[in-house]
Amino acid sequence: MSWDPVYKLVQRIPRGRVLTYGELAKALRLPGGARSAGRAMAATPSGKGIPWHRVLGERGKILIREPYASLQRKLLESEGVTVVESRVDLKRHLWKPAIKSKPKQTASRKRIRK
DNA sequence: CATCTGACGACCG
DNA sequence: GCGGTCGCCAGAT
Numbered sequence: 223m224s225w226d227p228v229y230k231l232v233q234r235i236p237r238g239r240v241l242t243y244g245e246l247a248k249a250l251r252l253p254g255g256a257r258s259a260g261r262a263m264a265a266t267p268s269g270k271g272i273p274w275h276r277v278l279g280e281r282g283k284i285l286i287r288e289p290y291a292s293l294q295r296k297l298l299e300s301e302g303v304t305v306v307e308s309r310v311d312l313k314r315h316l317w318k319p320a321i322k323s324k325p326k327q328t329a330s331r332k333r334i335r336k
Numbered sequence: 337c338a339t340c341t342g343a344c345g346a347c348c349g
Numbered sequence: 350g351c352g353g354t355c356g357c358c359a360g361a362t
Contacts, residue, residue, distance in 0.1 A: 223359060243344055254357050256344040261359060263343045279344065286343045294343095 225262035228252070231319055232263075235276040238302045239317035240310055242278055243285075249319045256280075273297075276317075282310040 227250050235241055243259040252258040259277070266274045275297040279285035284294050284305070295305045303315050 247344085254344095254359085257342080257357055258344090258359085260343045265360090266343085274343080277343075280346090284343090290343080 225265060228259060228262035229266065229270070229272050232266075232272055232274065232277060234319065235273055235317055237273075238315065240276045240278050240282065240298070240303065240312070240315045241317055241319065242280055242282065242312070244280055245316075245319070246277060249321070260285075278310060282312040282315070284308045 228246065231246065231250060232241070243256040243263070246252075247254075247256045247259040250259075252262075254261075263274055263277055266272050275294040284291050286294060291308065295308070298305050298310065303310050
């Protein structure tokens with residue numbers, strides 16, 4: 223599986239902003255959901271300039287285990303993101319990615335919900 | 337091929 | 350809020 227689309231989006235996250243696995247997966251419509259986003263990040267090649275630390279769990283919580291958790295927190299704080307009790311304030315730092323090309327739905331997009 | 341293992345998240349108690 | 354279960358599914362063993 224090629225996670226390129228994921229890395230590409232992650233690289234677009236502005237400095238000082240963050241994104242959650244769930245939002246990431248939803249934005250790219252990854253099959254398997256958030257877990258897929260997590261797998262992609264787990265396979266993130268280091269040294270590619272990919273700001274993996276800007277991806278957090280639901281509610282802005284740092285889910286990765288040590289020793290990376292400390293590093294992630296450190297990197298976030300160095301960008302001006304306040305981390306409290308292993309979590310950041312999404313209201314203040316969540317970044318909303320542009321919608322991934324949603325092929326013409328001009329006027330058919332109806333609610334799927336009940 | 338059979339199992340196990342998660343950078344997840346929704347749900348439940 | 351915390352811990353356990355379940356669905357998800359690509360990789361590793």
